[in-house]
Amino acid sequence: MKGKEATMRIHEEVRKMPVSPIRTWTSRLHDLSPRAELTLGEPPQITDSRIIEAAKTALDQGLTHYPPAAGLQSLRQELAKRERQLRGWTIHPHQVLVTDGAQEALAVCCLALLNPGDEVLISDPGYPGTRSVISLASAVPVACAADEHLQLDITRMERLISVRTRAIIVASPNNPTGQVLSAEALNQLGMLAENYDLALIVDAAYEQLSWQPLNFKVLRPYRHRVIFIGSFSKTYAMTGWRLGWISAPRRWEAALLKTHQALVSGVAGFVQQAACTALTLPAESWRQEVKEQCEAAWQRLNAIGLSCPCPGGGFYCFPAIPANAESSEHFALQLAERAGVAVLPGTLFGQRGEKHVRLSVGVRRETLQWALDQLEMFVKAGG
Ligand SMILES: Cc1ncc(COP(=O)(O)O)c(C=O)c1O
Numbered sequence: 001m002k003g004k005e006a007t008m009r010i011h012e013e014v015r016k017m018p019v020s021p022i023r024t025w026t027s028r029l030h031d032l033s034p035r036a037e038l039t040l041g042e043p044p045q046i047t048d049s050r051i052i053e054a055a056k057t058a059l060d061q062g063l064t065h066y067p068p069a070a071g072l073q074s075l076r077q078e079l080a081k082r083e084r085q086l087r088g089w090t091i092h093p094h095q096v097l098v099t100d101g102a103q104e105a106l107a108v109c110c111l112a113l114l115n116p117g118d119e120v121l122i123s124d125p126g127y128p129g130t131r132s133v134i135s136l137a138s139a140v141p142v143a144c145a146a147d148e149h150l151q152l153d154i155t156r157m158e159r160l161i162s163v164r165t166r167a168i169i170v171a172s173p174n175n176p177t178g179q180v181l182s183a184e185a186l187n188q189l190g191m192l193a194e195n196y197d198l199a200l201i202v203d204a205a206y207e208q209l210s211w212q213p214l215n216f217k218v219l220r221p222y223r224h225r226v227i228f229i230g231s232f233s234k235t236y237a238m239t240g241w242r243l244g245w246i247s248a249p250r251r252w253e254a255a256l257l258k259t260h261q262a263l264v265s266g267v268a269g270f271v272q273q274a275a276c277t278a279l280t281l282p283a284e285s286w287r288q289e290v291k292e293q294c295e296a297a298w299q300r301l302n303a304i305g306l307s308c309p310c311p312g313g314g315f316y317c318f319p320a321i322p323a324n325a326e327s328s329e330h331f332a333l334q335l336a337e338r339a340g341v342a343v344l345p346g347t348l349f350g351q352r353g354e355k356h357v358r359l360s361v362g363v364r365r366e367t368l369q370w371a372l373d374q375l376e377m378f379v380k381a382g383g
Helices: 002-008 012-016 021-030 049-060 073-087 101-113 128-136 154-159 183-195 216-225 250-264 269-278 284-304 328-339 365-380
Strands: 096-099 119-124 140-145 165-171 199-203 226-231 244-247 357-360
Touching (some): 012 128, 021 328, 073 216, 073 226, 073 244, 073 269, 096 101, 096 250, 101 128, 101 165, 101 244, 128 140, 128 165, 140 154, 165 183, 183 199, 284 365, 328 357
Parallel strands (some): 119 140, 119 165, 199 226
Antiparallel strands (some): 226 244
16 A cells, blocks of 8 residues: 555656666666677767866866856857857847756756647657656657658648647757758748747757758748757767757746756856867867768668668668568667677657667777678578
8 A cells, every 4th residue: 555655646757757768778788798889879989188177177266156047158158159150040148048968958948838738749760858858847749750761751740730739849960860850841840830839949969960951040030939959968078067058039038047947056167167168179070970980881781781861960870670570679689689789779769760770870980890790690690
């Protein structure tokens, strides 16, 4: 009886929520001691020493107190400048909120803008952290299955709109497919948001790692309802620093700030100070490296017969597994066990991910090469 009462006290959405499926699968596969792990979505290198030095200096200078809730003014100014350049419209520093990674940014947007029962359209396959925060806000994620080329299907998305729909959340480049939204797709999304009075939240965590044009400027006519989410994690190899941001229309500024304050109070000042240094560093060489790795992996996967859409950014490939494979989970387990290569089952990213796996290819060149050789032998031997 006591156990039953304890269960009842847990928030219903939290009770239903799985422990991060990516982390769970990563450690499950890790336990099989594979020689190559292409699982977690993070750069293998450690953060640039200039960023680390900037954090140390900030600590020595005493940046150890509570930071301003919305972020250091200097960082918000730099981010606003960058946002203006990339978006092509005016964004003031007070429209920028510094967050604990893009994950907190997503949570802040959902908790601030959604009411229980509201529906949010998301892409399937897509980043699973988005679903979790929608559910945490007691709202309902409505998955829109990608088309046969794993592109966002906007016609299908429009059919999924109901009287309860409040927002659309999309990532470009997308995790796990690496697909970049075209100017036409973005314009259609903007029009959907306009016609149905929705917020359009664009998760641009991989923005600086895109080699295809991102076309975000086409959203200018809809800017009063568009929110951008950014992250330092992937661009600057700063996953462990937990740093991201939101840039939002003025009418949502106060609600977002109150939510962020209620959740985390603010982001460590010395981390933000180091982020100012990060923004001065070029991302080209890392972008070039992931582009080469992605393209090499994409070509090789298709040559092996695992059909894979060409990624336009980020560091993932999302190939189909052989038609006779039992399921993506079974395939991933067998591949780790028998060929020593760990990849994630596509189903972690939504139902549309079935019969696919995600390879995180931002690893060392030799590791990727070896993993693809093993994958080829595994597939040729009948999986
Ligand atoms: C599309 C997308 N958005 C957000 C995040 C969260 O990133 P952060 O480390 O900034 O919280 C990730 C992490 O993998 C992601 O892939």
